[in-house]
Amino acid sequence: MIKFLLNKKFWAPIIVLLVFFILSEYLLSFGYWDKLIKPKSYLGNAIHREKAVKAFGLEKIDWITVGDSRFDWGINHGKLRKERMKAGENVLRMSFEGADYFSMQATVNWSIENMPNLKGVLIGVNKSSFINSTVSERSLLVAWPFLNDSDLVLYQSMSMKKNLKRYFYSFAWFAFFNDIKDFLKDPFLRVEKLKKHSYSSHLDTLDYNRNRTQNTCKYDLSSMETCVMEANRLKNKDTKLTYVDRLIIRACEKGSNQARLQGPVKYLPKAKKLTVRNNWNDLVNSTTSKGVAIKFVILPSHSMFTYRLGTLEDFDFMMDVLKSFKSNTKVEVHDLSQSFSEAKGGECEYYKDPTHYSNLGKTVLTQNLIIKLGQSG
Known part of the structure; x- marks a missing residue:
């Protein structure tokens, strides 16, 4: 032997x-695989965005937008960029589908280190994204190009508890394995996708405006009871289920929501509150101590995030944390959470699904944000 x-x-x-x-x-x-990476994926989106901001000119960037898909798809970034150019500022899109606190932190830190004239960060949050304190594998892919400024091993809010796993997630092979596997399945299809993507300029990437023509008006999602009824109706649907159909069934199927039918959950766990508060304190302090301002943009939340997917305390807790930054002159809060209730029409017209906004919702939010930024300077 x-x-x-x-x-x-x-x-x-x-x-x-x-x-x-x-x-x-x-x-x-x-970066030797970057030219072959799938453009429309969490990792590909982040890598191509990094290249786009570099092509724009890192030294030219004054402000960036940071947030998850609500902010990324819910704002017309091209219109915002052009409007702020009139005030002499370049505001570029660094918000990502799949982002959470961890990937936002990594993006902000990387931007501060690499954008020498960065004045500030617009952080788009709603009560759901604000209190999310876990880190998923998806968000690690979003954060991959920016991870030099985040310590995966010591990061305390990660949902992956084992230290050995944390070391594993810091390897490039973790980030690229599934993309390489997908490429090997059909290299010719990937090449075709890359050819189509190659026609996009860096401004096309930075100003990308996702078309959201549908809304949720064909569903009754006004309460837990009606949502359960919709879920039961959709389960018996003869035609193919849409993404929104599946989301409603998953969220409101009666069997898993008996407790919710008795009323919404009132309070957040104390441990989670402490984690969330510490996270945002760390981000605000580390950012503003380097002379970079933060403007929080509070986005609207669908009523489902009260009766099914959140607690009655979520919004008040978020506002309490944000108010704790009042003494910091580098922090502002712009509350757009009531944008849809102040506009004409019902809630359903402004949402493409309970998580994302329709074209109408995007138009209202973009205009309101432009006005708020114009007022604050």
Whole structure:
């Protein structure tokens, strides 16, 4: 047995694999796969955005937008950028689908380090995204190009509890493995997608405006009871279920929501409150201490986020945390949460689904944000 272990036939394959891993890890980390990465994926979106802001000119950027898909898809970033240019400021889109606090933190830190003239950050939150304190594998992909400024091993809010797993997530192979596997399944399809994407300029990427023509008016989502009724109706639907259909069934199917039918949950757990408060304190203090301002933009939330997906305390807790920054002259809060109730029409007209806004909702929010920023300077 000892002779076999000492034999080169045993060690040679291990050494070859180790060399391959180290070399490929180096190549992936330094961007050698980036030209082949799937454009419309969490990782591809982040990498192409990083390249777009570099092509724009990092030294030209005054403000960035940061947030999840609500802010990324819910604002017309091209219109916002052009309007703020009139005031002599370049505001660029650095919000991402799939982002959470962790990826926002990484994006902000990277931007401060790499954008020498950065004046501030617009952070789009609603009561749901604000209190989200876990880190998913998806958000790690979103944050990958910006992770030099975040410590995966010591980060305390990660949902992945085991330290060994945290080390694993810091490897480039974790980020790129599924993309490489997808490429190998059909290289020709990937090449076609990359050809189409190559026609986009960096401004096309930065100003991308997702078309959201549908709304939720064909569903009755005004209460937990009506949502359960809609879920039961959709389960018996003869035609193919849409993304919104599946979301409603998942959120409001009666069997898993008996307690919610008795009334919404009132309070957030104390431990979660402390984590969320500490997270935002860290981000605000580390950002403003470097002379970079923060403007929080509070986005509207669908009523489902009260009766089903949140607690009655969510909004008040978020506002309490934001009010604690009142003494910091580098922090402003712009409350757009009532934008739809102040506009004409019912709630359903402004939402493409209970999480994202329709084109009408996007138009209202963009205009209100432009007005607020114009007033604050």
